[in-house]
Amino acid sequence: MSEQFEPVIIGFTCNWCSYRAADMAGMGRIKYAPNIRLIRLMCSGRLDPTFVIKAFAGGADGVLVSGCHPGDCHYIEQNYKAMRRFYLLRKLLSQMGIEPERLKLLWASAAEGQIFADEVTKFTEEVRALGPLHWNPAAALLAEQTFHQPAEVAA
Amino acid sequence: MTTNGKPKFAMYWAASCGGCEIAVLNIHEKILDVDANFEVVFWPVAMDAKYKDVEAMEDGSILLTLFNGAIRNDENEHIAKLLRKKSQILVAFGSCATEGCMPALANLSPLEEVVSTAFSTVSTDNPNQIRPQPTYTVPEGEIYIPKLYPIVRTLDQVVDVDYYMPGCPPESHQIAAVIDLVIDVLKGKAALPPKGSTIGAGGSTVCDDCPRKRDVKKIKEFKRIQDVMLDPEICILEQGVICSGPATRNGCSALCPQAGSPCIGCYGPAEGVIDYGARLLTAVASVIDSNNPEEIERIIDGIPDPVGMFYRFNLGGSLLRASKAAWAK
Ligand code: SF4
Ligand code: SF4
Ligand code: SF4
Ligand code: FES
Numbered sequence: 001m002s003e004q005f006e007p008v009i010i011g012f013t014c015n016w017c018s019y020r021a022a023d024m025a026g027m028g029r030i031k032y033a034p035n036i037r038l039i040r041l042m043c044s045g046r047l048d049p050t051f052v053i054k055a056f057a058g059g060a061d062g063v064l065v066s067g068c069h070p071g072d073c074h075y076i077e078q079n080y081k082a083m084r085r086f087y088l089l090r091k092l093l094s095q096m097g098i099e100p101e102r103l104k105l106l107w108a109s110a111a112e113g114q115i116f117a118d119e120v121t122k123f124t125e126e127v128r129a130l131g132p133l134h135w136n137p138a139a140a141l142l143a144e145q146t147f148h149q150p151a152e153v154a155a
Numbered sequence: 156m157t158t159n160g161k162p163k164f165a166m167y168w169a170a171s172c173g174g175c176e177i178a179v180l181n182i183h184e185k186i187l188d189v190d191a192n193f194e195v196v197f198w199p200v201a202m203d204a205k206y207k208d209v210e211a212m213e214d215g216s217i218l219l220t221l222f223n224g225a226i227r228n229d230e231n232e233h234i235a236k237l238l239r240k241k242s243q244i245l246v247a248f249g250s251c252a253t254e255g256c257m258p259a260l261a262n263l264s265p266l267e268e269v270v271s272t273a274f275s276t277v278s279t280d281n282p283n284q285i286r287p288q289p290t291y292t293v294p295e296g297e298i299y300i301p302k303l304y305p306i307v308r309t310l311d312q313v314v315d316v317d318y319y320m321p322g323c324p325p326e327s328h329q330i331a332a333v334i335d336l337v338i339d340v341l342k343g344k345a346a347l348p349p350k351g352s353t354i355g356a357g358g359s360t361v362c363d364d365c366p367r368k369r370d371v372k373k374i375k376e377f378k379r380i381q382d383v384m385l386d387p388e389i390c391i392l393e394q395g396v397i398c399s400g401p402a403t404r405n406g407c408s409a410l411c412p413q414a415g416s417p418c419i420g421c422y423g424p425a426e427g428v429i430d431y432g433a434r435l436l437t438a439v440a441s442v443i444d445s446n447n448p449e450e451i452e453r454i455i456d457g458i459p460d461p462v463g464m465f466y467r468f469n470l471g472g473s474l475l476r477a478s479k480a481a482w483a484k
């Protein structure tokens with residue numbers, strides 16, 4: 001019997017909306033997947049792509065970026081900044097072999113506790129389906145590597 | 156080995172192009188100061204010496220070693236460890252040694268693919284698909300060539316490094332300044348910078364040294380340099396051609412943007428930057444003039460190779476280091 005894979009997910013939330021949505025989900029005892037570790041930022045615009053890359057390099061299987069709905073950012077339009085970085089980052093990560101589905105953008109207002117909880121659960125299941133990422137380039141150095149003669153020539 | 160009492164100097168190339176060596180020779184008459192103040196004990200590009208000569212030296216007997224090149228194979232690693240042991244001061248010299256540079260772009264592909272590109276593409280005449288073998292027996296005995304590693308590493312991913320000197324290659328005037336500094340230290344006229352420092356460069360960004368005007372434009376499209384007539388006064392990035400100035404350490408006096416060409420990032424991450432590509436991506440995203448997801452995606456379609464663009468020199472030294480295709484079996 002194989003144990004179910006429990007993905008590690010890092011979630012960046014904005015202090016004013018999505019973090020409150022998560023709080024609301026908690027206070028309302030709304031159930032959602034326990035795989036996510038939330039990190040609160042003042043605003044999604046504070047999200048330095050370094051944080052996301054560091055999360056993946058450090059072993060995360062998925063990363064959630066969340067903030068106020070477009071137009072509702074408390075710092076005027078910083079969440080649009082987050083949005084532009086997000087799409088570019090997702091493209092860059094997919095070239096590195098990190099599937100686009102491992103990085104999710106979610107807008108959630110302070111009132112949307114249920115939506116936040118449902119989306120986290122859905123995302124957790126999507127990442128679970130992708131399987132572990134376990135980023136570890138150094139592992140390649142342990143493997144014995146040499147030039148290989150293509151089989152048809154070696155004969 | 157004879158000794159003339161002068162402090163010993165060594166320079167080595169691992170996975171490199173030779174440009175760093177040329178840059179050192181390009182310091183013109185200053186090279187005479189090197190000769191006057193140091194005994195050059197090992198420098199394959201400039202003098203004949205054998206690895207066994209280095210092996211025979213006492214540990215710590217070389218005062219200063221400039222190490223250029225990345226760690227691509229077991230020979231590179233062996234010499235890196237050997238020179239670390241023999242040297243008091245080991246400098247990662249140039250982009251290849253400090254951050255992987257061009258050799259580390261191979262970290263985007265599995266080793267097999269790298270090897271077949273070298274030995275069996277259309278332009279290669281190799282009808283029998285011969286591959287060099289790590290060992291081969293000839294009548295005289297067994298010979299071997301260094302074994303390639305699946306990913307390219309920076310020098311400090313292999314040994315402890317005292318100082319970092321960025322640049323591809325480091326600018327000659329910066330090399331000369333570092334040599335002057337070391338000579339002053341020898342004469343007791345100056346102190347060494349703290350271990351781990353970056354030397355021969357500035358503490359800010361290329362943008363800081365660039366005279367072009369910034370914060371004037373945003374863009375709806377990324378373009379390639381050959382497809383535009385650049386305005387000579389305005390920031391290149393704000394004209395839609397990606398310029399790496401915002402993420403790159405200064406030290407070259409913003410040579411490329413001043414000559415009408417974007418900075419491509421050869422001086423590596425600016426002070427305090429943890430991941431070069433993340434920083435550059437942030438700057439590039441900030442010039443996109445759109446709040447609409449579909450339009451944003453269309454605009455970034457104009458960057459067909461984001462990793463090559465954002466980590467051109469820095470993939471080996473980046474947080475992710477190599478693509479999954481390269482490291483995962
Ligand atoms: S840093 Fe640049 S110039 Fe120096 S060896 Fe590497 S590729 Fe060549
Ligand atoms: S981005 Fe490039 S062109 Fe613009 S200011 Fe910086 S270095 Fe100059
Ligand atoms: S402008 Fe950029 S690419 Fe050009 S020499 Fe300076 S750091 Fe290198
Ligand atoms: S304050 Fe919530 S995204 Fe800016």
